Amino acid sequence: MPTYDLLVKNARVVRANHAEPADVDVAVSGGRFARIAEALDPGEATTVVDAGGRLLFPGAVDAHQHWGIYNPLAEDTVSESKASAQGGVTTGITYMRTGQYYLNEGGPYESFYPKVLEASEGKAYVDYAFHVAPMMARHIDEIPVLVERFGVTSFKIFMFYGGFGLHGASSSQREFLMIPDDESYDNAHFEFVMRGIQAAREAFPRLADDISLSLHCETAEIMRAYTAIVQRDGRLSGLEAYSAARPPHSEGLAVTIASYLAHETGLANINLLHLSSAKALEAALTMARAFPHIDFRREVTIGHLLADFHTAANLGGKVNPPLRSPEDVEALWGHVLAGEVDWVVSDHACCHAEMKYGEPADDVFVAKSGFGGTEYLLPGLISEGRKRGLSYQRIAQLTAANPAERYGLHTKGNVAEGLDADFCLVDPDRSWVVRAQDSLSTQEYTPFEGFELTAAVTDTFVRGNQVLKDGAVVGSPVGRYLHRPTRPA
Secondary structure (H helix, E strand, C coil), X not given: CCCXXXXXXXXXXXXXXXXXXXXXXXXXXXXXXXXXXXXCCHHHEEXXXXXXXXXXXECEEEEEECCCCCCCXXXXXXXXXXXXXXXXXXXXXXEXXXXXXXXXXXXXXXXXXXXXXXHXXXXXXXXXXXXXXXXXXXXXXXXXXXXXXXXXXXXXXXXXXXXXXXXXXCCCHHHHHCCCCCXXXXXXXXXXXXXXXXXXXXXXXXXXXXXXXXXXXXXXXXXXXXXXXXXXXXXXXXXXXXXXXXXXXXXXXXXXXXXXXXXXHCCCEEEEXXXXXXXXXXXXXXXXXXXXXXXXXXXXXXXXXXXXXXCCCCHHHCCCCCCCCHHHHHHHHHHHHCXXXXXXXXXXXXXXXXXXXXXXXXXXXXXXXXXXXHHHHXXXXXXXXXXXXXXXXXXXXXXXXXXXXXXXXXXXXXXXXXXXXXXXXXXXXXXXXXXXXHCCCCCCCCCCCCCEECCEEEEEEECCEEEEECCEECCCCCCCECCCXXXXX
């Protein structure tokens, strides 16, 4: 009987803990990496794949997605997991909450979350998990249940919902969020969420390092005032107007508030999401110096690294926080190269064109927020990162090892014996032009339309199962729900 189920030969293997790619073979058995060594015997494997000198990267952990936000979760789980595989992503973590969008339901998570699991079960082509947002007081009481019964170890606060809806000013917060009449989603609620998460860390000490809180940092009051100014003035339009209406200092202020609340509540594991501007990073680094006892992690999206409000192809680039100026894009790259960003994600949120654009179609303020991008995660970061001197090792850390470690995915994130055999093959010298029609996402547009990338994911494997071959999805859905923390055998 063969020793291995799968053997990949002639690959240049990129690992998060190795400075340079290595010319070694990779053997898989039982869905895990079994051996990584030179000159392994192909006769010992049931299936042999010749990588032909391509790079073998650890499968990306895209830790910021939104399956089911605009389309039914069951449908998005199929299509957007296929798009994930195109980008070298083998694990997607989706943000989930009660309220409008997603399942369009309120109520307790004990009844809501099983519906989430049922809708997605058996449909994903990549492994997946969910972050959960406590939207009301009852949800805070449910945090221990979410941790222990459902394996949810990461939670979220949407700070701008304090006075905004998903797309702009909101005067009906309770209706939008489906929270009780006597509750508000505001700074006080954020504090109590933090206290609830910290209580869970103390109640489950073995899991404490894996339990964290992520925050979308924008300040509703600032955005409301500046939106009125920009619309009244009328000189700016499109994505530039949207950026001015949600100015960078709104991010910086929210980062500061979130950080002080973490200090006040003793919650040490804080993730600052999709920092989009120089001012947001400045605030995040300032808070890290002010509160060294807090383990801050800083996230940037591939969209904010690839496009600015001038270069994005269309209003499909409306997202929260907005695409920023060319100077902000270069500032983000500077922080990435300086090692001050912990991971890069997509913030993938598939939205069909008929839903994305409002009336009139050229008014950015009536368009829906968010766009897809998981299919460009690894190709985009390699293409633009290598031009700037970003190493392959650092790319593996940013897309795989770092988010896996933070979010309790201890069987993911690297090419190492004993870990899940999640990996992709990348041609680092294949130039191609982004076209929305080539994406396996059901989204019909992309703000990256016409962008030229210089690296391509050709093949993707999830626990040794090939789900992408020569750029096409193959086989049946093999993705599994990940009850976190996961542990190596």
